[in-house]
Amino acid sequence: MDILRRVAELRGEGxxxxxxxxxxxxxxxxxxxxxxxAALHSSGAPLTYTPALGIAGLRRAVAGxxxxxxxxxxxxxxxxxxxxxxxxxxxxxxxxxxxGDRVALxxxxxxxxxNILGALGIEVVELDCGPATxxxxxxxxxDAAVREHGPLAGLMLASPANPTGTMVTRAELAELxxxxxxxxxxxxSDEIYHGITYPGAGAEDPRGVCAWELDRDAVVISSFSKYxxxxxxxxxxxxxxxxxxxxxxxxxxxxxxxxxxPAQYAAIEAFTEESYAEAEAFVEEFARTRSTLLDNLxxxxxxxxxxxxxxxxxxxxxxxxxxxxxxxxxxxxxxxxGAGVALVPGGDxxxxxxxxxxxxxxxxxxxxxxxxxxxxxxxxxxxxR
Numbered sequence: 001m002d003i004l005r006r007v008a009e010l011r012g013e014g015x016x017x018x019x020x021x022x023x024x025x026x027x028x029x030x031x032x033x034x035x036x037x038a039a040l041h042s043s044g045a046p047l048t049y050t051p052a053l054g055i056a057g058l059r060r061a062v063a064g065x066x067x068x069x070x071x072x073x074x075x076x077x078x079x080x081x082x083x084x085x086x087x088x089x090x091x092x093x094x095x096x097x098x099x100g101d102r103v104a105l106x107x108x109x110x111x112x113x114x115n116i117l118g119a120l121g122i123e124v125v126e127l128d129c130g131p132a133t134x135x136x137x138x139x140x141x142x143d144a145a146v147r148e149h150g151p152l153a154g155l156m157l158a159s160p161a162n163p164t165g166t167m168v169t170r171a172e173l174a175e176l177x178x179x180x181x182x183x184x185x186x187x188x189s190d191e192i193y194h195g196i197t198y199p200g201a202g203a204e205d206p207r208g209v210c211a212w213e214l215d216r217d218a219v220v221i222s223s224f225s226k227y228x229x230x231x232x233x234x235x236x237x238x239x240x241x242x243x244x245x246x247x248x249x250x251x252x253x254x255x256x257x258x259x260x261x262p263a264q265y266a267a268i269e270a271f272t273e274e275s276y277a278e279a280e281a282f283v284e285e286f287a288r289t290r291s292t293l294l295d296n297l298x299x300x301x302x303x304x305x306x307x308x309x310x311x312x313x314x315x316x317x318x319x320x321x322x323x324x325x326x327x328x329x330x331x332x333x334x335x336x337x338g339a340g341v342a343l344v345p346g347g348d349x350x351x352x353x354x355x356x357x358x359x360x361x362x363x364x365x366x367x368x369x370x371x372x373x374x375x376x377x378x379x380x381x382x383x384x385r
Contacts, residue, residue, distance in 0.1 A: 003332070007342050018372040019342040020360045023162060023313065025229035027282045029266075030275035033230065037266035047261045052253035054081025054237070058264050061271045062237050069195075070210045078240050080248055083259045085192050085223040085236035089116050090255065092219050092238055095247040096186045097122050101153035104145050106137050108315065108350035108357070110162045110190070117156075125149050130353075135164040135306050135315075136172065139179045146183070155180055158190040159208060160197065160310030163349045163359040167197070167309040170209045177215040187211060187218040192236075195227040195279065197310035198287050208310065217241050224263075226311075227279050228270050233263040286312050289366040296373045301380065303356075312363040315346065317356050321380050327355040339379040341372045 007019050028034070040047075053059070059079040066074040082088040089112065097103060099121030105113050107126040114124050127141045137157060146152060157176065159167045168176070173189075180187040189211035197208060211218040223236035240248050252258075269275060293314055297305060303319030318328055325331040329345040336342050344361075346354030362369050 003336065003342050003344060006336060010336070010340070015340055017336070017340045017342060018364070018368050018375065020362065020364055020368065020372055021342045021344045023226070023311075023361050023363060024231050025226065025282060025286075025312075025363050026365060027229045027278075027285075029230045029233065030228060030270055030272075030278045032269035032272055032275050033228070033266050036269045037262055040262055040265055050258040050261050050264060052258055053249055054079070054259055055261075055264050058268050061268050065271055066210065066212070066239075069207050070213055072210065072213055074212065074239055078242070078245065080238045080240050080245075080252065081259045081264060082236045082238060082252070083256050084225065084234045085190070085221050086112065087234075087256060087259070088221045088223075088236050088238040089113070091248050091251050092188060092221065092240070092244070093117055093120055093122065094251055095244045096188065096219065097153050102149055102151070103154040103156055104137065104142060104152050104185075105156040106135065106158070106161065107352065108135065108163055108346065108354055109156075110158060111348050113156050113158075113190075122153075123149075125152065128352075131304060131306075135161060135166045136168050137176060138172075139175050142176075142179055142183075152183060152185045154186040154188060156188050156190070157211075158192075160193040162193070162311060163313050163315040163344070163346070164306035165193075165308035165311040165313045165315070166306055167208060170205060170214075173209050173211065174214050177211065177218060181215065181217070187215060188221065189218055190221050192221065192223045193226050193311040194222065196283055196286060196312060198290060198308070212239055217243075219244070224267055224270060227283070228275070229279070229282060230263075230267070230270070233267070234260055235263040235267055285365060286362065289362045289364075289369050292366050293360070293362050293369050293373070296370075299373065299377050312361055314360045314362065315349070315357060316360070318358060322356055324383065328358050329355075332358060335376065335379055339375040341375045341379070 003021050059076040062079045063074045063076045102123045104125045106129040125145050127137050129135045194208040220239035224230040303317035305316035332343050332345045344359040346357030
């Protein structure tokens with residue numbers, strides 16, 4: 001957020017800045033969703049509170065999505081519509097864990113997991129997930145965590161992951177789900193980037209593997225923000241196991257009363273054939289942009305990069321290009337001020353190993369990435385002169 005604020009300041013001063021820091025697709029909502037929202041607002045119909053867990057039509061539509069993509073039956077009553085996936089994290093962390101419980105998650109990983117859990121008094125146990133495990137948790141890492149810290153109440157998993165884009169295979173997810181079942185730990189699966197995967201890049205299943213295919217006691221969290229490009233609509237959902245439903249329902253009515261009403265009514269249109277086709281076209285563009293970036297990775301001269309199986313991120317060590325900088329935060333600041341390219345320093349995602357790494361979001365498209373690569377190459381070459 002600090003970087004985005006500085007990007008806005010520089011653009012306000014007339015600077016040309018290529019921003020590759022936000023995980024935000026540039027295409028916006030599908031046409032049918034936007035049209036439905038416009039019709040709703042122009043109708044003059046009152047927008048009142050909805051049920052705490054969302055309108056019935058949208059919950060049915062989400063359930064149908066799981067039938068379409070994964071071939072599984074999800075009862076609509078197990079679908080909780082939330083204020084973005086962020087709202088789902090809050091509700092499901094509150095309902096699943098108590099203060100003092102221990103929850104494991106991968107490092108590097110999305111910082112909001114750690115921050116929300118910590119704010120709720122839950123002990124975060126970070127698993128050092130590096131290249132050897134493709135930046136994903138394993139049963140062996142969980143066993144080691146239990147030996148060091150004691151029993152775990154939960155495992156927070158993301159596949160595809162932010163910032164690395166790596167995915168677990170079906171067999172790996174099954175092993176993690178079985179480990180959680182044996183140890184009495186709740187598996188919480190963040191599947192917000194499902195659908196944004198790349199054939200031949202390690203994505204075994206075309207959309208990703210849904211945890212509910214393997215474990216009906218798992219919590220699944222997703223959102224309209226990434227695949228459908230609806231970040232500002234603040235609408236997500238959770239697939240909630242039966243034992244947590246009454247608690248989640250009660251909490252939802254207290255935390256936010258209900259998700260945004262107009263977004264809910266419009267989002268039903270996200271599940272039409274036309275909207276799926278539009279979303280798939282953007283995924284194809286992400287794939288082209290990813291190829292552009294990987295083809296130019298050698299020119300950047302950076303070190304090891306995580307395999308971007310899905311999502312739209314490249315997480316890479318800066319290698320020798322970090323020389324002369326205290327850490328990647330200082331590198332990113334100099335790059336933004338000197339070359340007008342915004343990246344995210346890795347310390348946000350890994351407080352221990354991330355000081356030498358950066359995350360680049362290629363959601364901005366091929367032209368932006370190509371321009372950014374040229375600027376980064378020039379910036380690094382000028383420093384060596």
